[in-house]
Amino acid sequence: xxxxxxxxxxxxxxxxxxxxxxxxxxxxxxxxxxxxxxxxxxxxxxxxxxxxxxxxxxxxxxxxxxxxxxxxxxxxxxxxxxxxxxxxxxxxxxxxxxxxxxxxxxxxxxxxxxxxxxxxxxxxxxx
Numbered sequence: 001x002x003x004x005x006x007x008x009x010x011x012x013x014x015x016x017x018x019x020x021x022x023x024x025x026x027x028x029x030x031x032x033x034x035x036x037x038x039x040x041x042x043x044x045x046x047x048x049x050x051x052x053x054x055x056x057x058x059x060x061x062x063x064x065x066x067x068x069x070x071x072x073x074x075x076x077x078x079x080x081x082x083x084x085x086x087x088x089x090x091x092x093x094x095x096x097x098x099x100x101x102x103x104x105x106x107x108x109x110x111x112x113x114x115x116x117x118x119x120x121x122x123x124x125x126x127x
Contacts, residue, residue, distance in 0.1 A: 005041065006041050006043050008041040009039060009041070009113035010036075010037070010038040012038075013033055013035050013115060014034045015033045015121075016032050017030075017120075017121070017123060024093070028089060029090045029122060031088050033086060033087065034083065034084075035083065036082075038081045039078055039081075040078075041078060042078050044075060044076065044105070044106040046074070046104050047103055048068065048102050049066065049068065049102040050069055051063070051101075052097060052098075054095065056091055057093065057095055069086070069101075094119070095119075095121075097117070098117035098118070099114075
């Protein structure tokens with residue numbers, strides 16, 4: 001077994017537009033995103049920090065780094081899942097997010113779990 005089998009985190013993002021918190025006339029578009037992390041590896045891990053790259057429809061890039069997610073640094077045993085929801089505000093009706101989570105395994109190994117790119121878009125903007 002190589003390290004890629006020991007340290008495998010699946011990251012599944014889903015985004016949705018939040019019209020009741022948005023104000024398109026003021027270029028304020030609010031999106032919620034829901035993340036499911038699953039430890040597909042064979043070693044327990046802890047999520048210690050995050051790094052997001054958020055790009056709006058005009059190409060403006062904002063990076064966000066911080067400890068944990070939603071005030072937590074969850075631990076995941078092999079096979080365990082952790083779900084959380086958060087949000088992002090853009091000045092355009094479309095954008096993208098991607099990034100990575102810094103993980104620390106029970107054996108001390110540190111690695112990054114990539115967050116695949118996903119789209120933030122108000123309904124009916126993209127076809």
